Amino acid sequence: MKVRQDAWSEEDDLLLAETVLRHIREGGTQLQAFDEVGDALNRTSAACGFRWNAVVRDKYEDAIKLAKKHRKERKRQMAQQAKPSASYTAVPKAIYQAQPQSQPTLSHDNNRIRGAVEQEISINDVIQFLQGLSGKGQKESLLMQENEALKQENNSLSKKVRELEDQLIELKEEHQVIEEDYQSIIQIMNRARRMALLEEEADDRHAPAFKMDKNGNLEKIAK
Numbered sequence: 001m002k003v004r005q006d007a008w009s010e011e012d013d014l015l016l017a018e019t020v021l022r023h024i025r026e027g028g029t030q031l032q033a034f035d036e037v038g039d040a041l042n043r044t045s046a047a048c049g050f051r052w053n054a055v056v057r058d059k060y061e062d063a064i065k066l067a068k069k070h071r072k073e074r075k076r077q078m079a080q081q082a083k084p085s086a087s088y089t090a091v092p093k094a095i096y097q098a099q100p101q102s103q104p105t106l107s108h109d110n111n112r113i114r115g116a117v118e119q120e121i122s123i124n125d126v127i128q129f130l131q132g133l134s135g136k137g138q139k140e141s142l143l144m145q146e147n148e149a150l151k152q153e154n155n156s157l158s159k160k161v162r163e164l165e166d167q168l169i170e171l172k173e174e175h176q177v178i179e180e181d182y183q184s185i186i187q188i189m190n191r192a193r194r195m196a197l198l199e200e201e202a203d204d205r206h207a208p209a210f211k212m213d214k215n216g217n218l219e220k221i222a223k
Contacts, residue, residue: 012041013056020052021060024067027075029139031146046149050157053150082128 016037023033034048041048057064 008051008055013051015040016048016052017056017060017063021063021067024064025070025074027071029142029146031142031149034146034149046153049146049150050153083125 016033019037020030020033023029023036030049030052031045034045034052037043037048038045
């Protein structure tokens with residue numbers, strides 16, 4: 001497992017942004033971009049995803065919109081090149097009629113297919129249609145994996161926060177003990193200063209002498 005605890009540099013953030021934007025333009029997924037950046041920076045995919053969503057993404061909102069627009073135009077051009085004579089995707093009439101009437105149909109796609117003109121098309125169009133459905137399932141799976149990785153990263157960070165909170169409580173307790181010791185030392189020093197003043201003002205023949213016991217209290221010395 002690739003794990004690095006050091007801070008992200010500006011170059012790391014720039015590489016992350018450029019990679020994610022490139023995958024968006026080319027029709028890839030963010031998870032693929034996080035894997036690529038993780039390999040380049042020796043970090044986990046989850047760490048890259050967390051960095052992107054928490055820090056870097058807000059700085060590239062306009063660039064993300066342009067990348068998505070470019071991806072949409074690119075897909076439209078590819079679709080036009082693949083099917084220049086038709087603006088919709090349908091299945092062969094024979095395949096549609098062969099489906100048992102008692103079986104449930106795909107609610108959205110079949111309603112669109114029923115409204116389309118039934119005609120004989122090539123096997124390549126059927127393959128493209130099925131590949132499109134398969135691609136949707138793969139994207140959903142990748143999004144689920146990305147979401148799970150982010151959940152694990154969030155749980156790890158929550159655990160770290162709890163540990164830091166416990167350390168803060170311990171430090172506060174230690175600070176309180178130190179503060180109490182400091183106040184005790186101040187009191188002893190004040191008593192010592194008072195004793196010194198009394199000794200200076202006392203008459204050696206008549207005034208009594210004082211000394212401090214181990215508890216910091218003054219006591220009279222008999223002459």
